[in-house]
Amino acid sequence: KPKGLFLLDSYHCSRYNTQTRRLTTPMFQAVFERARELVDAKN
Numbered sequence: 001k002p003k004g005l006f007l008l009d010s011y012h013c014s015r016y017n018t019q020t021r022r023l024t025t026p027m028f029q030a031v032f033e034r035a036r037e038l039v040d041a042k043n
Helices: 015-019 025-042
Strands: none
Touching: none
């Protein structure tokens, strides 16, 4: 099981980043999916 702290990052979900597709909805959702995986693995 993972121990300690985790840092997840993403591009800011600004209009510029979404319109230029630097950040897509699936990419942003993946950050939260990964966070959930880490929380579940820690418990």
